[in-house]
Amino acid sequence: MYDFAYHKPSSVADAVKLMAADPEARPVSGGMTLLPALKHRLNKPTALIDLSGIAELRGVRREGDAIVIGGMTTHYEVATHPQILAAIPALARMAATIGDTQVRNRGTIGGSLANNDPAADYPAAALALRATILTDRRRIPADEFFLGMFTTALEADELVTGISFPIPEKAGYAKLRNPASRYSMTGVFVAKGPQGVGVGVNGAAPCAFRQNEMEAALSASWSADAVAAIKQPPDDLNSDIHGSAAYRANLVTVMAKRAVADAG
Amino acid sequence: MNVTLPSAVSSGGIGARVRRKEDLRFLAGRGRYTDDLVRPGQLHGWVLRSPHAHASIDAINDAAARAMPGVRAVYTARDIEAAGLGGVPCGWQVTGKGGKVMAEPPHPVLASGKVRHVGDPVAFIVAETRAQARDAAEAVEVSYGVLPALPDIGSAIAPGAVALHDGAPDNLCFDWEIGDQAATDAAFARAHKVVRFETTNNRLVPNAMEPRAAIGEFDPDSGEYTLTTTSQNPHVIRLLMGAFVLKLSEHKLRVVAPDVGGGFGSKIYHYAEEALVTWAAGQLRQPVRWTCERSESFVSDAHGRDHVTTAELALDADGRFLGLRVQTLANMGAYLSTFAPAVPTYLSATLLAGCYTTPAIHGQVKAVFTSTVPVDAYRGAGRPETTYLLERLVDVAAREMGMDRLEIRRRNFIQPSQFPYQTPVALQYDSGDYEATLRQALDAADYAGFEARRAEAKARGMLRGIGVSTYLEACGIAPSKLVGQLGARAGLYEVANIRVHPTGSVSVFTGTHSHGQGHETSFAQLVAEQLGVPIDMVEIVHGDTAKIPFGMGTYGSRSLAVGGAAMVKAMDKIIAKGRKIAAHLMEASVEDIEFADGRFRVAGTDRSKAFAEISMAAYVPHDYPIEELEPGLEETAFYDPKNFTYPGGCHICEVEIDPETGGVEVVKFTACDDVGRVINPMIVEGQIQGGVAQGIGQALIENTVYDSEGQLLSASFNDYAMPRAATVPEFTVLTSTTLCTHNPLGVKGCGEVGAIGSPPAVMNAVVDALRDYGVTHVEMPATPVKIWSIIQQGGAALPQAAE
Known part of the structure; x- marks a missing residue:
């Protein structure tokens, strides 16, 4: 990696100040994407702003009918936290499938959301559960947060501080892993609750998205059969050496069925 | 020269599930791999590689790179050619139809005039730190003239395809055949049915857990070079690199392959980086090291199949x-x-x-x-x-x-x-x-x-x-004679040197190499069984041309069948000498001495000597047939398979x-x-x-x-x-x-x-x-x-x- 300055602020305000002062600085939480990019010299930030010293970014709490998870919460913590296991077990199960043990103990939910990798797991859950992304300055509904491949509604100096998930009646998740990277080739998160039915899809397209036709079908009848005949159009889906767009379109239906079965 | 097995599996001998002696150091992180070794004054090399599959090298401007902090040298093909180094050699010459020998185009250590695959080495930068060398590599300006790529067999054999090498105008290395075409045609002529099948055997990247690494050293006083490298066969590397690339005699070139973390074939071959670090160490009079990045391995380790x-x-x-x-x-x-x-x-x-x-x-x-x-x-x-x-x-x-x-x-x-x-x-x-x-x-x-x-x-x-x-x-x-007829440029025998120490412990120097196979254990079992000594008394030594007389290394599932046979042959010599010593000590005829279970016995009597008594006598020859027999108990055997x-x-x-x-x-x-x-x-x-x-x-x-x-x-x-x-x-x-x-x-x-x-x-x-x-x-x-x-x-x- 190239040389860079290193900052370790102890508050969100200080972190944002550092980001605002230097557009070429990058915040780093778990570093599971950024550090490999640095090692490969694919990224040349002037400074890294290490968020691991900010206590207010940590922790899981229940706020009314929602679970609020701090941005620096690791995947391992999400997978094992008693309140998440009790309130949104499908989210914990999803977190338990991210990467490997090492990644789950370093990678964070805030980092994953802000990075918005098309093949990351969380965005599908955020969309399906109608989550709200919390930042240092505002609350952004998931529907307005994920804009495109590695692109979000965050401003250049804006920091994800947490995410609020409304507690659903039931939710489920299923994915097929890319045999090489183990990222999601296509994953579907389904949820049913006071916010309505949500179907979030990751891995299939340049950005996670909601499958509206499936949401309507599941609203009418919550069953795997309800989505079995719904075909995802392959247009605009990803195609690479691991899977064609048509294959991923098929996986959307298959994983939706399995996610409904997982939700019960 | 045949092994007699005891009726029951003896403790630690042939057939026993002995736990691997080497695993404790590997599992505890105490393996000594090439990249773990630190040399005083070491410099770091970085290989600048081609980003193109096929391109002419029109110009290289390394002036800026040479001036960068810590940079000690930037080598390109021009330096390699000026030094008179040879290319990376091929160890096998196939002769095709009509007696036509294969096209064998030059394989320069650093690409000369042209690059021919993504990853082809273009320049070798040596600096005080690895980061400095890498920074400097980015400052080397190479002007490429991109040529059509030949990414697969189909594109290379297509009519009118551009030639990758001047010496192989149709991109053909050889056209070879085996078997009896006429007899085969006759068999097809009388067939009840002919089944046709086409397939592609997919190309694989070996991906050994340990990436390749190499350290070159030069001792100006002795003139000796030492290459420490991730190799399955250090003597082969010494032969190929010494004789063909660097033109160094064996006595001035030591090759060490310490613990090696997997090879699967990919670490048999002599690679350009080994020659580069060794040569550069001589040029700069300081150790030069290089360790492959994982992504670099994908474009520089030999692939398989295809x-x-x-x-x-x-x-x-x-x-x-x-x-x-x-x-x-x-x-x-x-x-x-x-x-x-x-x-x-x-x-x-x-x-x-x-x-x-x-x-x-x-x-x-x-x-x-x-x-x-x-x-x-x-x-x-x-x-x-x-x-x-x-x-x-x-x-x-x-x-x-x-x-x-x-x-x-x-x-x-x-x-x-x-x-x-x-x-x-x-x-x-x-x-x-x-x-x-x-x-x-x-x-x-x-x-x-x-x-x-x-x-x-x-x-x-x-x-x-x-x-x-x-x-x-x-x-x-x-078999060396056979493979020689088939085009191999080396013999494929194996070598064992067995040194019995005075107290009866045994050091076995083998020309094979273990990079995960567990030789330190299974070879010790073999020797313990044959000599009747406890397995703890046997040490297997490999991977150093300064210690091992010679060897062809480990590949082709040969280590036990060829290297083990060489050990048996050397042990036969040890036992034969031991019988003579025992005969002297027990005042018996050599023909009457039997050796089994670690004891030399006079047949039909209860008189016997333990293996360690014989080895002690060999090294303290006070009561010894000194007129007929040299002291000591050490034998070397070369075994060429039949x-x-x-x-x-x-x-x-x-x-x-x-x-x-x-x-x-x-x-x-x-x-x-x-x-x-x-x-x-x-x-x-x-x-x-x-x-x-x-x-x-x-x-x-x-x-x-x-x-x-x-x-x-x-x-x-x-x-x-x-x-x-x-x-x-x-x-x-x-x-x-x-x-x-x-x-x-x-x-x-x-x-x-x-x-x-x-x-x-x-x-x-x-x-x-x-x-x-x-x-x-x-x-x-x-x-x-x-x-x-x-x-x-x-x-x-x-x-x-x-x-």
């Missing part, structure tokens, strides 16, 4: 094989790596008989240069390619003949009574019992119960299939396919292998399991993909799928033994059988699982998207086996 083959099998009405015709196009990559020409020819086409009595065979191989990373031997080296071809072909033939796939195999097996069996493709098999390994595997796999398991899977919505592979391979390479060894066996795989996703899961895998005598069953099972894991990887997920511009798309673990724990099932690994008849241990070799026998078993199972869809063939790797596409198209996808 054969495109068409085969035709002639059968009579009863399903007996009458003749076999095979035409293979083999990808050599951009340059000839050390063993590359031998892989598709003498290590592959010579196996075309398999374990069958096919009387007439004709094989042809065209080797082709492409603008890709050089291709060379990778675990199995040619035998997996032929085994996959044959065992898929036999299944296709069974289907087309309407025969049971076991019956067609049994009808064509070479029978135990037929050994020694001369094949029509040069090899003479010494032993085997293919029915025995088949039967044992069928029983262990509960083959008879398969249809019930298939029905149960179907009820769960899964497609279950079973596949069988009955394979044979040739390893324990190799033949290849021929392990064989049966692999049975069961898969389940999820028709909705196309995902293939190996749910059951049974292997029964005949690897000859087993020294350590635990290590043998581990070797076979590891090989099978790699075979499953090749069959299901591993694939090397270049785009049309010659860029490697599967250039990291993000895109190149490696088998993981979840990819492999619980194995049932069995052995069934017939002894090798021509080496003193009766051993055959177990390092590669897993990777050789398993891919066709997996793919036969995949095709079987899809039988209801009319599928007759699926190309490797059977990725989810491929299987799903086949199912979507009702089986009518991808190249089909056709008459």
Whole structure:
């Protein structure tokens, strides 16, 4: 990696100040994407702003009918936290499938959301559960947060501080892993609750998205059969050496069925 | 020179499941790998590599790089040529049809005039730190004139294709044949049926856990160079690099291969970086080190496989094989790596008989240069390619003949009574019992119960299939005279030096090398057994040309069959000398001295001397036949094998396919292998399991993909799928033994059988699982998207086996 300055602020305000002062600085939480990019010299930030010293970014709490998870919460913590296991077990199960043990103990939910990798797991859950992304300055509904491949509604100096998930009646998740990277080739998160039915899809397209036709079908009848005949159009889906767009379109239906079965 | 086994497995001797002596240091992180070693004053090298598949080098401007902080040197082809260094040599010259020797274009240490694959070394930058060297590499300006890429065999042999090398205008390295064409044509003329089959053996990236690394050192006082490197064969590197590249004599060049973390063939070869660090250390009078990045490994370690083959099998009405015709196009990559020409020819086409009595065979191989990373031997080296071809072909033939796939195999097996069996493709098999390994595997796999398991899977919505592979391979390479006739530029004997110390402890210096195989344990068992000393008293030493007299290293499952035999031969000399010493001490005739269980006895008496008493007498020769016998107890033996060894066996795989996703899961895998005598069953099972894991990887997920511009798309673990724990099932690994008849241990070799026998078993199972869809063939790797596409198209996808 190239040389860079290193900052370790102890508050969100200080972190944002550092980001605002230097557009070429990058915040780093778990570093599971950024550090490999640095090692490969694919990224040349002037400074890294290490968020691991900010206590207010940590922790899981229940706020009314929602679970609020701090941005620096690791995947391992999400997978094992008693309140998440009790309130949104499908989210914990999803977190338990991210990467490997090492990644789950370093990678964070805030980092994953802000990075918005098309093949990351969380965005599908955020969309399906109608989550709200919390930042240092505002609350952004998931529907307005994920804009495109590695692109979000965050401003250049804006920091994800947490995410609020409304507690659903039931939710489920299923994915097929890319045999090489183990990222999601296509994953579907389904949820049913006071916010309505949500179907979030990751891995299939340049950005996670909601499958509206499936949401309507599941609203009418919550069953795997309800989505079995719904075909995802392959247009605009990803195609690479691991899977064609048509294959991923098929996986959307298959994983939706399995996610409904997982939700019960 | 034959081994007599005790009736029961003695503690730590042959046949015991001794835990691996080396594992404690590996598991505790105390292995001493090349990259762990730190040298005073060491400098760091970085290789600037070509970003293009094929381009002229029009200019290199390194002025800015040379001026950067810490930079000590920037070397390019100009420096290498000015120093008079040679190119990277090839160790095997294949002579093709009409006596035409292969095209052997230069393989410069640093690309000269042209680059020929992405990753081709262009400049070597040496600096005080690794980061400085890398920074400087980015400042080297290379002007490339991009030329058309030849990313695969098809593009390289297309009419009008641009030539990669001036010396090979049609991109052809050689056009070679084996067997009797006329006899084969005659067999086809009287065939009841001809089955035709085309396949591509997918290209693989070896991906040893430890990336390559090298440290060069130079002692200006002695003039001696030392190269520490991640090699499977330090003496071979000394020979290739010393004699051909750096032009250094053996006595001024030491090559050390310390702990090495896996090789699978990729660390046999002499690589340019080894020469660069060694030469640069002499130029700069400081140690120079280099460690490969993982992503660099993908474009600089020799790849494996990549054969495109068409085969035709002639059968009579009863399903007996009458003749076999095979035409293979083999990808050599951009340059000839050390063993590359031998892989598709003498290590592959010579196996075309398999374990069958096919009387007439004709094989042809065209080797082709492409603008890709050089291709060379990778675990199995040619035998997996032929085994996959044959065992898929036999299944296709069974289907087309309407025969049971076991019956067609049994009808064509070479029978135990037929050994020694001369094949029509040069090899003479010494032993085997293919029915025995088949039967044992069928029983262990509960083959008879398969249809019930298939029905149960179907009820769960899964497609279950079973596949069988009955394979044979040739390893324990190799008789020097024979391989010399076939074009090898070295002998393939092995060397052991056995030093018995005064107290009876033993140091064994072997020319083979262990990079995960557990030699420190199994060789110690062998020596402990033969000399009757406790295993703790035996130390195996390898990997240093300054300690080991000579050696050809470890590959081709040769270490025990050839290196172990050399140890036996050296121990025979030790025992013979010991008998003379014992005869003197006990005032008996040498002919009356027997040696067993570590004691020299006077036959028919209770008089005896322990092994340690004899060794002490040898080193303290006060009461000693000093007139006739030199003091000391140390012997060296060179062993040249009389033949290849021929392990064989049966692999049975069961898969389940999820028709909705196309995902293939190996749910059951049974292997029964005949690897000859087993020294350590635990290590043998581990070797076979590891090989099978790699075979499953090749069959299901591993694939090397270049785009049309010659860029490697599967250039990291993000895109190149490696088998993981979840990819492999619980194995049932069995052995069934017939002894090798021509080496003193009766051993055959177990390092590669897993990777050789398993891919066709997996793919036969995949095709079987899809039988209801009319599928007759699926190309490797059977990725989810491929299987799903086949199912979507009702089986009518991808190249089909056709008459």
